[in-house]
Amino acid sequence: TWSMRAYAEVAVEQIRAQVKDGHAICALSGGVDSAVAALLVHRAIGDRLRCIFVDNGVLRANERQQVEEVFGRMFHLPLVTVDARARFLGQLAGVTDPEQKRKIIGREFIGVFEEEVERLAQHGERAAFLVQGTLYPDVIESVSFKGPSATIKSHHNVGGLPEKMKLALVEPLRELFKDEVRRLGLELGLPKESVQRQPFPGPGLAIRVLGEVTEARLELVRRADVIVQEEIRAAGLYEKLWQAFAVLLPVRSVGVMGDERTYESTCAIRAIESTDGMTGDWARLPYELLARLSSRIINEVRGINRVVYDISSKPPATIEWE
Numbered sequence: 001t002w003s004m005r006a007y008a009e010v011a012v013e014q015i016r017a018q019v020k021d022g023h024a025i026c027a028l029s030g031g032v033d034s035a036v037a038a039l040l041v042h043r044a045i046g047d048r049l050r051c052i053f054v055d056n057g058v059l060r061a062n063e064r065q066q067v068e069e070v071f072g073r074m075f076h077l078p079l080v081t082v083d084a085r086a087r088f089l090g091q092l093a094g095v096t097d098p099e100q101k102r103k104i105i106g107r108e109f110i111g112v113f114e115e116e117v118e119r120l121a122q123h124g125e126r127a128a129f130l131v132q133g134t135l136y137p138d139v140i141e142s143v144s145f146k147g148p149s150a151t152i153k154s155h156h157n158v159g160g161l162p163e164k165m166k167l168a169l170v171e172p173l174r175e176l177f178k179d180e181v182r183r184l185g186l187e188l189g190l191p192k193e194s195v196q197r198q199p200f201p202g203p204g205l206a207i208r209v210l211g212e213v214t215e216a217r218l219e220l221v222r223r224a225d226v227i228v229q230e231e232i233r234a235a236g237l238y239e240k241l242w243q244a245f246a247v248l249l250p251v252r253s254v255g256v257m258g259d260e261r262t263y264e265s266t267c268a269i270r271a272i273e274s275t276d277g278m279t280g281d282w283a284r285l286p287y288e289l290l291a292r293l294s295s296r297i298i299n300e301v302r303g304i305n306r307v308v309y310d311i312s313s314k315p316p317a318t319i320e321w322e
């Protein structure tokens with residue numbers, strides 16, 4: 001749209017004025033906000049922007065490949081992927097407490113990011129700027145919001161990084177709402193799938209595997225989640241729902257398969273209607289869709305023998321289970 005084209009032009013000028021001939025870094029999360037922020041900055045300063053994508057081992061199926069595809073091959077953004085899977089999973093081993101999981105992931109992320117920035121500096125790219133996809137609601141929230149989600153769950157982001165690393169923030173989306181960021185993303189040429197992507201939490205699948213996070217349990221939730229994504233899209237509901245995903249419960253139950261008794265894991269499906277994630281209602285998914293989800297997950301994911309549907313609204317339940 002015209003207004004977003006104009007916005008992009010002004011933003012690019014402002015970024016140039018701020019960064020001058022300096023270097024900037026951006027942590028890509030796979031989400032739309034960091035993607036759009038990175039594209040704007042890349043337009044402004046070219047390859048003096050360096051993007052960092054951390055594979056923390058708790059990503060969904062194909063997530064890393066998609067980021068590399070879109071940013072590396074489509075946009076030719078200077079992108080480093082750091083494979084930190086072993087580091088994160090090592091730190092998460094044996095941990096079951098949700099807050100503890102979040103803290104570990106936040107801490108390790110900062111560690112990995114700092115090391116990478118230092119490594120780039122050794123190669124002559126000393127960054128003075130950190131690009132963040134902060135939106136207008138985030139600005140408002142950090143100024144005035146002291147409500148439940150600020151205290152009940154410590155949301156993971158790169159907070160604390162800029163002061164510690166003495167980086168100046170570049171936040172080209174500070175004046176925009178989510179729908180405007182999506183329009184801007186389309187204007188900048190991001191594919192529709194990237195722009196419409198449902199939110200995915202920073203701590204990733206670690207908070208969707210209840211109980212201990214192991215490779216085997218991650219694989220179960222990953223495979224169940226692929227089926228949820230496929231079926232929700234096939235039903236034409238992906239863009240109507242705030243989020244739809246699978247959660248692996250720390251519960252095993254008895255089932256039968258052929259003549260065999262099974263004793264395996266339970267998967268919960270969560271589908272939420274919301275406009276901002278602050279409140280939400282469980283989606284009244286058609287029974288046929290629920291039936292397909294259940295039979296596909298149980299038949300295709302060995303290790304899950306029971307599927308349940310979460311019918312809790314927020315509040316009092318939260319969207320994520322941890």
Ligand code: XMP
Nearest residue numbers: 154155156199200201202203277318319320
């Ligand atoms: P809850 O579970 O608090 O989630 O109802 C509200 C929205 O926020 C997302 N969420 C997170 N996003 N880091 C994030 O970046 C987090 O730690 C985190 N926890 C929850 C959640 O997916 C939902 O969209």
